[in-house]
Amino acid sequence: MKKEIPYKIYLSEEELPRQWYNVRADMNTDHAPILNPKTLKPATVADLEPVFCTELAKQELNTTDKYIDIPEEVRNFYKMYRPAPLVRAYCLEKALGTPAKIYYKFEGNNTSGSHKLNSAIAQAYYAKEQGIKHLTTETGAGQWGTALSMACGYFGIDLTVFMVKCSYEQKPFRKAVMQTYGANVIPSPSMTTNVGKKINEEFPGSTGSLGTAISEAVEVATSQPDTKYVLGSVLNQVLLHQTIIGLEAKTAMLKYDEYPDIVIGCAGGGSNLGGLMAPFMEDKIAGKQAPYFIAVEPASCPSLTKGKFAYDYCDTGKVTPLAKMYTLGSGFIPSSSHSGGLRYHGMSPILSQLYHDGYIDEARAVKQTDVFAAATQFAKVEGILPAPESSHAIKVAIDEALKCKETGEAKTILFGLTGTGYFDLAAYTAFNENRMEDYAPTDEELAKGFSYIPELDI
Amino acid sequence: MKKEIPYKIYLSEEELPRQWYNVRADMNTDHAPILNPKTLKPATVADLEPVFCTELAKQELNTTDKYIDIPEEVRNFYKMYRPAPLVRAYCLEKALGTPAKIYYKFEGNNTSGSHKLNSAIAQAYYAKEQGIKHLTTETGAGQWGTALSMACGYFGIDLTVFMVKCSYEQKPFRKAVMQTYGANVIPSPSMTTNVGKKINEEFPGSTGSLGTAISEAVEVATSQPDTKYVLGSVLNQVLLHQTIIGLEAKTAMLKYDEYPDIVIGCAGGGSNLGGLMAPFMEDKIAGKQAPYFIAVEPASCPSLTKGKFAYDYCDTGKVTPLAKMYTLGSGFIPSSSHSGGLRYHGMSPILSQLYHDGYIDEARAVKQTDVFAAATQFAKVEGILPAPESSHAIKVAIDEALKCKETGEAKTILFGLTGTGYFDLAAYTAFNENRMEDYAPTDEELAKGFSYIPELDI
Numbered sequence: 060m061k062k063e064i065p066y067k068i069y070l071s072e073e074e075l076p077r078q079w080y081n082v083r084a085d086m087n088t089d090h091a092p093i094l095n096p097k098t099l100k101p102a103t104v105a106d107l108e109p110v111f112c113t114e115l116a117k118q119e120l121n122t123t124d125k126y127i128d129i130p131e132e133v134r135n136f137y138k139m140y141r142p143a144p145l146v147r148a149y150c151l152e153k154a155l156g157t158p159a160k161i162y163y164k165f166e167g168n169n170t171s172g173s174h175k176l177n178s179a180i181a182q183a184y185y186a187k188e189q190g191i192k193h194l195t196t197e198t199g200a201g202q203w204g205t206a207l208s209m210a211c212g213y214f215g216i217d218l219t220v221f222m223v224k225c226s227y228e229q230k231p232f233r234k235a236v237m238q239t240y241g242a243n244v245i246p247s248p249s250m251t252t253n254v255g256k257k258i259n260e261e262f263p264g265s266t267g268s269l270g271t272a273i274s275e276a277v278e279v280a281t282s283q284p285d286t287k288y289v290l291g292s293v294l295n296q297v298l299l300h301q302t303i304i305g306l307e308a309k310t311a312m313l314k315y316d317e318y319p320d321i322v323i324g325c326a327g328g329g330s331n332l333g334g335l336m337a338p339f340m341e342d343k344i345a346g347k348q349a350p351y352f353i354a355v356e357p358a359s360c361p362s363l364t365k366g367k368f369a370y371d372y373c374d375t376g377k378v379t380p381l382a383k384m385y386t387l388g389s390g391f392i393p394s395s396s397h398s399g400g401l402r403y404h405g406m407s408p409i410l411s412q413l414y415h416d417g418y419i420d421e422a423r424a425v426k427q428t429d430v431f432a433a434a435t436q437f438a439k440v441e442g443i444l445p446a447p448e449s450s451h452a453i454k455v456a457i458d459e460a461l462k463c464k465e466t467g468e469a470k471t472i473l474f475g476l477t478g479t480g481y482f483d484l485a486a487y488t489a490f491n492e493n494r495m496e497d498y499a500p501t502d503e504e505l506a507k508g509f510s511y512i513p514e515l516d517i
Numbered sequence: 518m519k520k521e522i523p524y525k526i527y528l529s530e531e532e533l534p535r536q537w538y539n540v541r542a543d544m545n546t547d548h549a550p551i552l553n554p555k556t557l558k559p560a561t562v563a564d565l566e567p568v569f570c571t572e573l574a575k576q577e578l579n580t581t582d583k584y585i586d587i588p589e590e591v592r593n594f595y596k597m598y599r600p601a602p603l604v605r606a607y608c609l610e611k612a613l614g615t616p617a618k619i620y621y622k623f624e625g626n627n628t629s630g631s632h633k634l635n636s637a638i639a640q641a642y643y644a645k646e647q648g649i650k651h652l653t654t655e656t657g658a659g660q661w662g663t664a665l666s667m668a669c670g671y672f673g674i675d676l677t678v679f680m681v682k683c684s685y686e687q688k689p690f691r692k693a694v695m696q697t698y699g700a701n702v703i704p705s706p707s708m709t710t711n712v713g714k715k716i717n718e719e720f721p722g723s724t725g726s727l728g729t730a731i732s733e734a735v736e737v738a739t740s741q742p743d744t745k746y747v748l749g750s751v752l753n754q755v756l757l758h759q760t761i762i763g764l765e766a767k768t769a770m771l772k773y774d775e776y777p778d779i780v781i782g783c784a785g786g787g788s789n790l791g792g793l794m795a796p797f798m799e800d801k802i803a804g805k806q807a808p809y810f811i812a813v814e815p816a817s818c819p820s821l822t823k824g825k826f827a828y829d830y831c832d833t834g835k836v837t838p839l840a841k842m843y844t845l846g847s848g849f850i851p852s853s854s855h856s857g858g859l860r861y862h863g864m865s866p867i868l869s870q871l872y873h874d875g876y877i878d879e880a881r882a883v884k885q886t887d888v889f890a891a892a893t894q895f896a897k898v899e900g901i902l903p904a905p906e907s908s909h910a911i912k913v914a915i916d917e918a919l920k921c922k923e924t925g926e927a928k929t930i931l932f933g934l935t936g937t938g939y940f941d942l943a944a945y946t947a948f949n950e951n952r953m954e955d956y957a958p959t960d961e962e963l964a965k966g967f968s969y970i971p972e973l974d975i
């Protein structure tokens with residue numbers, strides 16, 4: 060007889076994973092290397108070291124070690140907010156009248172409000188170990204900047220966050236959280252870097268972009284002593300750290316003899332979905348029973364469903380290495396009408412390869428208003444006010460549960476609830492007041508953004 | 518040998534309490550009755566029924582039943598966010614270098630961001646059971662309004678929230694959360710009630726007060742069919758529901774053979790501190806080993822340390838029953854310079870009686886800037902960004918832990934971390950930018966507010 064399943068499954072601290080899982084070691088691929096933007100040759104650790112911490116550069120390129128130890132200090136920090144609960148959505152199931160069993164892994168129970176902290180604390184730790192005194196990064200919506208501020212505050216590392224100016228002005232509370240944790244938050248474009256000065260001269264009154272903010276952060280990292288740059292998504296190292304999500308989720312499900320038929324996650328840079336699905340993907344690669352994987356992206360920024368699998372820059376400013384990934388082109392500027400943090404032109408190279416090779420079964424693009432309708436429905440019955448990003452996964456989880464209602468199948472659905480929406484209430488208000496617009500780029504608009512390099516189109 | 522204590526102690530769902538603890542049944546007092554404001558006679562259930570749900574009116578007056586069953590539907594809702602963790606503040610202990618063991622009961626892991634949900638769901642449940650279709654309430658800072666919106670959204674009850682107009686305008690995000698859960702949020706004074714119209718006529722441009730908002734909410738509750746009024750603090754019923762906090766905390770500590778030497782809580786209306794300490798107070802009343810209890814209040818609104826133990830109205834508008842409590846006088850208007858939700862002229866009658874009778878050992882008034890300094894210190898090492906209210910308890914917990922450092926005593930300190938500060942970032946910003954002011958009313962200012970009725974000064 061199966062054990063009765065509680066509303067929330069909490070693992071004990073002893074069950075907190077001791078290693079991250081490096082899915083690349085198991086993948087049936089040659090792993091298209093990232094390329095040095097100057098030479099277009101595969102990047103080495105030495106190529107990455109001027110910008111990144113050495114240990115993180117090694118993780119970025121590691122395709123052979125299946126497990127990587129989680130340092131004890133990182134694990135101790137994790138204990139302040141992990142293991143994160145795996146929630147059985149009894150109330151949502153009842154509201155939908157579905158025979159499906161719905162689970163979600165909730166990553167919002169920490170002050171950053173999202174899963175970003177899982178990688179922030181790891182990156183800050185390796186920086187501290189290397190004697191780095193100062194980190195730089197960029198932030199758009201602010202989740203990553205908040206997470207990194209918490210991590211740097213904990214380890215006593217100085218942090219400079221270049222925050223896209225329009226966000227800096229529209230989201231003063233995000234800025235305030237970062238400052239409370241001790242970060243120096245600078246609106247970008249700023250007058251503190253050459254790149255920033257140049258943009259301010261050329262485009263007076265510019266409200267900034269993620270591309271410019273990255274360029275400013277990298278400039279500071281490479282021009283000051285004991286300073287490195289860190290990034291919160293897309294990179295292989297970030298997906299590696301995020302596998303803690305999937306490892307915990309799998310352990311929690313197996314404890315109750317459960318296993319998902321479907322795994323659903325929102326996909327922006329891809330690290331949260333990658334982290335959630337990796338330990339289940341291990342089963343699929345091994346040819347065992349495995350879930351049906353669905354990546355959910357916004358119709359306004361449809362890199363998997365409308366993009367091309369090709370080498371491209373990771374940033375708009377084209378200063379970062381090139382990666383082979385699904386991309387709308389680094390020149391693609393996502394519509395600002397879409398809220399949330401999924402507005403990235405590319406996609407995690409790991410996720411991209413898995414999707415290209417058919418291991419991720421489906422990518423689905425969804426409309427913003429449908430996402431907020433699902434978010435509101437979820438909030439009322441499950442209590443948690445979800446982040447707009449996470450709500451993309453909720454939308455598809457509800458759709459799949461309603462399919463089960465039609466067919467009578469009692470499928471087990473697992474989705475990632477990456478965070479809370481406390482700082483996204485302007486978007487909720489727009490939705491509540493029927494002022495929210497849907498947008499999807501036309502084929503002509505999409506064609507404009509492509510900037511990958513033809514000779515690398517392999 | 519003692520078991521190793523994890524960072525977070527989570528009880529299982531089976532350990533979630535099945536009954537609230539009614540501390541009044543154990544108290545060595547005659548329980549000064551609340552008085553009908555028209556007759557100044559002890560209020561009966563019949564007196565309270567026009568305003569309150571019947572079951573809640575009964576709980577309000579219940580001084581005999583030691584335990585009251587938590588209804589199954591309320592318990593199921595609790596399971597979505599409870600049992601709440603008891604956290605061992607290892608990182609704070611280390612940062613302070615104290616031999617003290619510090620624990621906090623964290624009530625912020627839900628969308629209302631505070632313990633308010635514990636009573637909101639109970640009150641909404643009893644309303645639904647009684648066939649009430651519509652509830653009204655007031656909210657100042659917005660935590661209570663948010664919690665009640667969640668509860669009413671869950672049970673499908675209409676909710677009208679009168680939100681003090683200056684908060685309505687300054688905190689659009691609080692309003693947005695409430696609306697997302699389906700509440701009708703009206704800035705007070707409004708033009709929808711007679712009281713509101715009168716205030717708007719007499720004081721054009723009024724930005725409102727809690728007193729006016731209460732009066733508006735009560736007017737709607739008493740003038741519309743199937744409508745009742747609910748309140749989030751001060752009342753005995755609210756403290757009863759909040760005992761879930763202390764019951765869980767005590768069970769969790771005993772599981773690890775721990776028992777607090779000191780229990781600390783912030784005190785505004787008093788329901789959270791009352792709920793946390795009640796099961797430990799049971800030990801004290803019974804003459805067993807018991808903690809030293811400290812109530813922490815803001816220097817700007819010092820009802821326990823500077824108030825009078827006397828009969829007074831619970832609201833500024835003097836429409837509610839009178840209660841015997843520590844009060845600064847219902848005419849006392851707390852300085853708006855103080856942030857947070859502790860700006861109430863009175864104090865829970867239960868807490869007041871216990872303090873008067875010496876069961877609560879100490880009340881301590883603390884300055885706002887000291888509170889925010891403690892909040893910031895806590896946030897950096899423990900990760901959680903605390904609410905300003907909760908941070909009053911943090912301030913005193915740190916002070917007590919530092920005393921232990923001096924004396925070398927390894928005391929066990931338990932405090933209540935009632936909520937998160939995500940909606941209080943304007944105050945954090947003021948603190949970060951050195952714009953926060955301290956304020957304490959002078960004796961002359963305090964003398965002005967007293968409005969209790971001399972013939973009742975017994």
